[in-house]
Amino acid sequence: MKKILLSILFIVTPFINVLSFQAKEVESGVDVLSKMHEEYKGKWYTNFTFTQETIFYGQNDEVVRTQMWYEAMSLPGKLAIKFDEKNSNNGILFNSGMQYGFVNGEKIQEFPRVHDLLVLGFDVYHQSVDSTATQLSRIGYDLKKVYIDEWQGRDVYVIGVDEADSTTPQFWIDVERLVFVRNITVGRANTLQEVQFNNYEKLGEGWVAPEVIFKANGMLGLVEKYTEMEIPDSINSDIFDPEKFVEVAWE
Numbered sequence: 001m002k003k004i005l006l007s008i009l010f011i012v013t014p015f016i017n018v019l020s021f022q023a024k025e026v027e028s029g030v031d032v033l034s035k036m037h038e039e040y041k042g043k044w045y046t047n048f049t050f051t052q053e054t055i056f057y058g059q060n061d062e063v064v065r066t067q068m069w070y071e072a073m074s075l076p077g078k079l080a081i082k083f084d085e086k087n088s089n090n091g092i093l094f095n096s097g098m099q100y101g102f103v104n105g106e107k108i109q110e111f112p113r114v115h116d117l118l119v120l121g122f123d124v125y126h127q128s129v130d131s132t133a134t135q136l137s138r139i140g141y142d143l144k145k146v147y148i149d150e151w152q153g154r155d156v157y158v159i160g161v162d163e164a165d166s167t168t169p170q171f172w173i174d175v176e177r178l179v180f181v182r183n184i185t186v187g188r189a190n191t192l193q194e195v196q197f198n199n200y201e202k203l204g205e206g207w208v209a210p211e212v213i214f215k216a217n218g219m220l221g222l223v224e225k226y227t228e229m230e231i232p233d234s235i236n237s238d239i240f241d242p243e244k245f246v247e248v249a250w251e
Contacts, residue, residue, distance in 0.1 A: 029136070029143030029159035034129050036178045043205035044125035045231040048073040053225040061220050069224075070250065076123035078240040079115070086250035093245050094118060097135075100242045107242060114139050117212075120171055120180040121197060125206065140169045140185070151181055152198075167192065174200075179207050191216050204231050 026032050049072045058064040070082045082091040089105035094115050101109030114135045124132045137143055145162040148155060151172055160170030172182040180197055187193045193216055197209035208229060214222040238248040 026146055026157060029141065029146050029157075030129065030133050032146060032157045032159055032173050032178075033124060033132050033136075033143075036124050036173065037129050037132070039178045040125040040206055044075075044122075045204045045206050046075050046126065047232050047235045048075075048122070048203075048208070049228075049230050049232060049235070050226045051228040053227070055223045055225070057220045057222065059219075072235055072239055072250070073118075073122060074235050074237070074240060076126040077118070079118055080239045080245065082250070089246055091245070093240065093242055095240050095242065098242075100245070102246055105246045107246075110242070116141075116171070116183065116185075117180075117195060120173075120183070121209070124180075136171075141171060142169070148175070154181075156181060177207060179209075181209075187216070192218070194218075203229060 026035070052069040052071055054067045054069050055063055056065040056067075068084060070086045070088075072080045077094070077096045079094040080091065081093070082088045084090070089102065091102050093100040093102070094113070097112055097114060099109060099111055099113040099115070100107055116136065116139060119132060119135050133143055141160045143159060146157055146159045147162050149158050149164065149172070150156065151174075155175040156172045157175060158170055158172050161168050166184060167186075169185050170183065171180060173179065174181050177200065179200060181200075182194070182196050185193045193214070195215075196211075196213040198211040198213060200207045200209050208226065210226040210229065212224040212226075213220070214224075236248065236251070238244040239250065241248070
């Protein structure tokens with residue numbers, strides 16, 4: 001029995017030491033953001049286009065509707081979404097901290113918004129760490145708190161809490177790949193919102209998660225599935241102009 005226990009300790013101790021080292025090398029969420037930025041600075045793609053199958057769920061995980069969305073990113077800070085077809089008059093635009101909504105060719109929304117999924121999944125690799133930290137702090141993440149946990153069999157940094165707590169805003173970053181994999185936020189009427197970036201695969205010198213899952217109070221609400229993923233050298237800037245969004249022709 002003594003030999004068995006010694007063997008177990010021999011196997012487990014190096015793993016514990018690795019986690020201890022990782023825990024010591026990051027003391028805050030800002031440290032994690034810095035690691036993310038430095039790992040992919042000058043490498044992560046700037047432009048990204050894809051087609052998205054958007055699946056809406058009702059009770060008992062029943063599919064109630066599906067819709068095709070066509071999306072284009074120019075990083076940092078720009079994301080254009082057209083519903084149903086590329087030349088649709090309906091869609092959403094995010095540009096430099098503002099959100100715009102369009103219905104039947106008319107702009108019906110315009111308000112400030114920090115899109116934390118855009119920031120954590122993409123912008124963090126292109127803008128300064130201070131800018132990212134300011135944006136995330138502003139919307140409720142406590143960057144002073146961090147601990148290491150496990151998600152889908154991989155080590156993750158959990159920022160926003162210093163121990164397991166499913167009721168407080170937090171985001172999860174893969175320790176090895178330094179990519180965003182999950183967050184928990186508090187929505188309207190204290191609804192607990194969860195988003196997962198799943199099934200990561202390489203894209204250029206960066207990564208992409210072609211499956212994104214949205215849950216509310218543990219119930220499945222929306223699944224996004226990416227196809228036709230490309231990283232073009234350039235994108236027509238008019239796509240991201242709220243005054244030209246409706247009439248600009250997508251290639």
